[in-house]
Amino acid sequence: MKEILAEVITIGDEILYGQITDTNTQWISAELDKIGVKTVRKSSVGDQRARILEILQEAESRADIIIITGGLGPTKDDLTKHILAEYFNSGLTIHQQALEDVTAFFRNRGKELTEINRKQAELPDNCTFISNKRGTAPGMWFEKNGKVFVSMPGVPHEMKAMMSDPILGKLQQYFRTPVIYHKMIKTVAIGESVLATKIEQWEDNLPSHIKLAYLPTTGQVRLRLTATGENAEILQNQVQQQIEVLKTLVTEYIYGYDEDTLETIVGNLLVSQQKTIAIAESCSVGYVTYSIGQIPGCSRYLMGSIVAYHNQAKINQLGVKAETLSAYGAVSEETAREMAENVRSVFSTSVGVASTGIAGPDGGTTEKPVGTVWIAYADETQTVAKKLQLGTDRMLTIQLTALHVLNLIRQTLGIQQ
Structure with missing residues (x-):
């Protein structure tokens, strides 16, 4: 089964200046992982047309799915929508459903729709409209040469709602994704290098579809086994078999699994x-x-x-x-x-x-x-x-x-x- 790769791009000078913390990419990557999509790169770019176009081209060259957050607000420094229209050779037109949504958003709050907010309903002609249930900036879905680009607002609660429904479901329909299964083995009171030496032969003999990663932290080393395949139950059984072998080597250092502390x-x-x-x-x-x-x-x-x-x-x-x-x-x-x-x-x-x-x-x-x-x-x-x-x-x-x-x-x- 073909591995489906994703790249996540955050847009905004405020991220690069350190004025806000980017929590979006971590959350998005975790959600993509759940549907069998592997994130291969995360990038942040400022509000500069040339830089955004450049990173879009780079992402398209190495990923099947390009997820973009940020730059969809109503002000002049929000460039994402216009740059995506340029990237996909499209004009901008008022989308009727988007206009109804943004109008209702302000009406429900006792406010009138201003011209600057009305422009948020302008979308590239060749994108698929994605409704924003928690804000005013709609999302956009583009398809190009078997690849998918998705643009969402940078506001976390708006992005999460949009990603959860409908984007993740649409991605699963568009791509046939494998199962990715992770298991964390937690060890304590043994250094990473000593642990690696003790389990070296076991690591070398892991099946090709099961990968090991060392995740050290203060006084502890987490071992993450990641298995990829088509059947979750089979993968879980295979990983458990490997853990049973591991336990014969370093059982005194293993104190728990996954969320254990x-x-x-x-x-x-x-x-x-x-x-x-x-x-x-x-x-x-x-x-x-x-x-x-x-x-x-x-x-x-x-x-x-x-x-x-x-x-x-x-x-x-x-x-x-x-x-x-x-x-x-x-x-x-x-x-x-x-x-x-x-x-x-x-x-x-x-x-x-x-x-x-x-x-x-x-x-x-x-x-x-x-x-x-x-x-x-x-x-x-x-x-x-x-x-x-x-x-x-x-x-x-x-x-x-x-x-x-x-x-x-x-x-x-x-x-x-």
Whole structure:
């Protein structure tokens, strides 16, 4: 089956100047993907005739579908309609239905139609009119040498309504599109290069119609498998077979799929095992609590937390022994263990976790450089502590500490299942 390719073009100086954020292209690409159309390029161009004509020619040379947003307003800087008429060698004529729509739009709001708005009903003679149910600028559909050009307003809520009905349906009727199926595998606590080395042979042996992409983010790597074919169920089964092989290679790093987050996985484990949790934080300054607490329904398992940044707070609020701090320091396995065990006792929970470290940029020593962190997990049967070395970026250390605490909870509770 032939691959159907699309290019999305946004028009407007305000996008290039950074005065507005372009959210249209992301949304359009996701919707095209759902109907089996692959977006190969996204482009932005200012309100300049020559540049717009140039990018239209380029897009036509490499895509089957060219989606255009922006430049359809009533003012003189809105050039898209006139340039499309030029591109398709067409004149502009008042379209009766477009005129009725724009007239009704203003009448329903108690306003009279002005001449400048009346001109919005002028359309290229060789386009197909697309009604705008939420605004005044109609959309336009052109066909040329088996390719489709679609022009829509740049206002997101107008564009989305028009794209959803009727454009996506018309594109599916015009093109015979394949099925595109994505599956996201989420991993944590393993770097992209190390992960790639571990799964290299598996990746090399993937079927030709299943592609792998690495999508790294802070402390995590998402693996996206994309399968293309004619039958969704067959593709899903084939992808699942590949995931089962992958799990034999890196199962300890895989924490979820698609929309899963570490926070939701941890919450689900606590709920399923009927456990509660309390948190003691130093260097992560509340970030672990924030991460767990952002999940709706977390009150079922999150009992409370203490941010004990200063040593005296560790002694007064958490009951960490002064002797422990004197002998081993705040950033130590011994202190992390006492923090986790004691916060569990303070809140009478099943689980206690803790973090203590040097987030920087100051405070490091030769023995304990900036980025040194100890985290700990404690329950009724065990206390587990882990040392981390997270670098010199303060905010990154805070975020990664929280991530590693969540993963320690996941790993320990997962073993208990």
